[in-house]
Amino acid sequence: MQKSQEELINELSVVMERFTAQSDALELAYKALEIQAQQLKKMQEEVNQSRVLSALGEMAATVAHEIRNPLSGIASYTSLLVRNIPPGDPKRKYVDKIVGGVNSLNKIVGNLLVYTKKTNLQKQSTDLAVWAEAILAHAEIEIENTKKNVSIERDFPEEPLNAEIDGDRLQQVMLNLLINGIQAIETEGKISVGIRSNKNFAEIIVADTGKGIEPEHLKDIFTPFFTTKEQGTGLGLAIVKKIVDLHEGEISVESTPGKGTKFCIRVPI
Numbered sequence: 001m002q003k004s005q006e007e008l009i010n011e012l013s014v015v016m017e018r019f020t021a022q023s024d025a026l027e028l029a030y031k032a033l034e035i036q037a038q039q040l041k042k043m044q045e046e047v048n049q050s051r052v053l054s055a056l057g058e059m060a061a062t063v064a065h066e067i068r069n070p071l072s073g074i075a076s077y078t079s080l081l082v083r084n085i086p087p088g089d090p091k092r093k094y095v096d097k098i099v100g101g102v103n104s105l106n107k108i109v110g111n112l113l114v115y116t117k118k119t120n121l122q123k124q125s126t127d128l129a130v131w132a133e134a135i136l137a138h139a140e141i142e143i144e145n146t147k148k149n150v151s152i153e154r155d156f157p158e159e160p161l162n163a164e165i166d167g168d169r170l171q172q173v174m175l176n177l178l179i180n181g182i183q184a185i186e187t188e189g190k191i192s193v194g195i196r197s198n199k200n201f202a203e204i205i206v207a208d209t210g211k212g213i214e215p216e217h218l219k220d221i222f223t224p225f226f227t228t229k230e231q232g233t234g235l236g237l238a239i240v241k242k243i244v245d246l247h248e249g250e251i252s253v254e255s256t257p258g259k260g261t262k263f264c265i266r267v268p269i
């Protein structure tokens, strides 16, 4: 029996519908595949970059190590020179410049060694408010040296909050954040330090009312050697990130140019 034209058209439209549905599904699958390919490419780029970074890191560590000895030689000979120059002698000015230069080189080399050294944490249960208070004493001295009018505000929990941390390492983190905050403030402003618990984490917040970070710089600030300062090393936040990572913690930043910057560190309690 022959099919009527109507029946044929019906069958055809069913087949067409199926075909359209399948081609839609195919298109979706293709898009998903494309996204995965992009992700794969990005991961590959990241792996390559981290290889380059780790090779660079090793080189930096070797160079820093090699520079250290001659540098301490220069430092001790300069201090001998200083002894033989009476105060008030114009030569003194030049020697003082050498001393200043050597000091800043020492700082860079020290930072590089900290950044590249394989470090094991010495974790201990620590009362965060007590720990932070000791660090803020250092920050106060730093503020006095700058002659800026910077106040420090504390927002600490009423009950002691303990976390398993390497206090010395994390002190370096806090100091780097505090010093960046002080440097970001031009003449007067406020630095707020907060400590609080959030689920299984302790949060440590360092906020300043300084000049803020341009949005296009935000992605670079934790990269070694990124700096916008004439005398900067660009290693402070790289060290911060490294130490927070060692604690299996997280760090986040919010910043508004002209208003200020807020860093939040989370470490497991």
Ligand SMILES: Nc1ncnc2c1ncn2[C@@H]1O[C@H](COP(=O)(O)OP(=O)(O)O)[C@@H](O)[C@H]1O
Pocket: 176, 180, 181, 184, 208, 210, 211, 212, 213, 221, 226, 227, 228, 229, 231, 232, 233, 234, 235, 236, 237, 238, 261
């Ligand atoms: N609190 C802050 N306010 C404004 N900018 C900041 C702050 N902290 C970091 N930055 C920006 O991030 C850069 C990198 O900081 P860091 O790694 O500590 O290096 P450095 O302080 O030597 O420049 C700084 O040069 C600055 O541009």
Ligand SMILES: [Mg+2]
Pocket: 176, 179, 180, 236, 237
């Ligand atoms: Mg810094």
